[in-house]
Amino acid sequence: MRRCSVWVVGLCAIATCVLNADAGAFVDPLSLPSAPTDNLIHSRLMAVASSDQGLVAVGPLGHILVSGKLGQDWTQAPSPLSTDLVAVRFVGERKVWAVGHDGVILHSEDAGKTWSRQLDGNQVLEILRGQLKRLAPSTDADAMRTKGELERAIADGAAKPFFDIAFLNEKEGFAVGPFNLAFHTVDGGQHWQSISELTENPEGLHLYGLAVVADKLWLVGERGLVRCWDSTTSRFQRINTPYQGSYFGIxxxxxxxxxxxxxxxxxxxxxxxxxxxxxxxxxxxxxxxxxxxxxxxxxxxxxxxxxxxxxxxxxxxxxxxxxxxxxxxxxxxxxxxxxxxxxxxxxxxxxxx
Known part of the structure; x- marks a missing residue:
């Protein structure tokens, strides 16, 4: 398997391994709410986003901080899990989405004060298995390549991360990750589907960043990957640039x-x-x-x-x-x-x- 770039290693370096202090048994971070933590504003954090309602920051162990719009006072918000969170986005003034390790997508309707889970790695696996089953009869080159990607992703298990998330509006959103992991929703995250075959990424490159600029969705990744979502064809279009190294954002x-x-x-x-x-x-x-x-x-x-x-x-x-x-x-x-x-x-x- 191809190794992640230096950036992905840095982004994913914190492994979430939570132990039960009494029994010494492993506790799945997907089932363990994030613990209250003192002095969190001076601990490692991975991402921050803002709107006129305030700011939200996320980080390791499911940590979430919220603040007024000037960022002077921060308080910890309850999180339903303790897996690492690596990206956060406002959509409008109050809706917020966050993503992270273990295929996690979280959502808030109140500017980050309370959160619910929309997706996790176990559900991601079920979605990928369903996509693989639908593609099973197909024998063309693109389908065979996609099936190979899906088989490898399923074999890797539920721990795969999402690196970023972005929404064109309050209903249509995208989440991306390593090895061409790409998901799409058209109902505000109630349901997600894999769109790995729509990224124009036959090499299975890592997808690092998403952004909505001037009402268009942009996707960037390793080896100079830049794509723009075409709503008329419902797939990403390849964009050529003069730099062939990794892009992390736009x-x-x-x-x-x-x-x-x-x-x-x-x-x-x-x-x-x-x-x-x-x-x-x-x-x-x-x-x-x-x-x-x-x-x-x-x-x-x-x-x-x-x-x-x-x-x-x-x-x-x-x-x-x-x-x-x-x-x-x-x-x-x-x-x-x-x-x-x-x-x-x-x-x-x-x-x-």
Whole structure:
């Protein structure tokens, strides 16, 4: 089996193995609610998202933190499981989705205060088995390749993670993960189905990031993979860019797209993804995440603890040095001139210069 990239190893490094203190027996993290934890704001967190209602941050052991929109006071929200969470997204002002290890998809209707489970690895396996059964009679090359992917995914068991989630609206959403794991819902997450055959990814590359930009859904992954969802054909379209390394995310607005990834690499498009040019980000480190501010500034963060800010729609970036940097995994707008950053040592709110 092909190994995950450095980014996936870093993202998935925390193994969730919970032991019962009295009996010494293994407890499935999918069945164990996340425990209340002191000083969680200074513990490792993996992702943060914001809306006008506030901010939500997620991390290992099912930890979820919520805050007001300026990110000054954080409280732990109850979580129905203790598996690692690695991504979180607002859809509108109050609906939130989070994903993580063990095929987990969680949902909140109240801006992150309470959560319910929509999917987990056991259910993912059942969905994949159903897809494999439907494809069984097919003998064309694409179907045979998809069947091979499904057989390998089923053999790996229920522990496979989702890396990211995004919704085009409150009903239609997508979740993606390693080895071409891709799921789709059209009813707000009540039901999910596998769409691995729709990603234009015959090599089974890892799918790292999703984003909705200007009402279009974008997908990025390893080896230069960039795709755009075509709602007319209900499948992803292949997009070519000048960088062939791993992309971890994409941000932008109606006039600009910026995809970013390994070694400080970023590419920019000003024509809805038809053509792309390389961008000098000023960094050599892996760019883990990005966000667009309400005034159009683009902010990227790196695993070297850098904050990269563009004031010209991603044409160039300047490094903002922080007094206490740490490896940053995610960023979201907190106030008009501030961002919430999460990383190896928790969550911080920093003003942009």
């Amino acid at each position: 941000v932008g607005d109606r006039s600009t797209l910026v995809a970013f990834g390994m070694r400080g690499q970023a590419v920019r498009s000003t024509d809805a993804g038809r053509t792309w040019s390389l961008v000098d980000t000023g960094s050599q480190a892996a760019i883990a995440a990005g966000t667009e501010m309400s005034d159009g500034r683009i902010v990227l963060v790196t695993l070297a603890g850098e904050v990269l800010v563009s004031r010209n729609q991603g044409a160039s970036f300047k490094v903002q040095h922080l007094l206490e940097p740490m490896p940053w995994f995610s960023v979201a707008q907190a106030g008009p001139d501030s961002v919430a950053l999460v990383g190896a040592s928790g969550v911080r709110v920093e003003s942009l210069l």
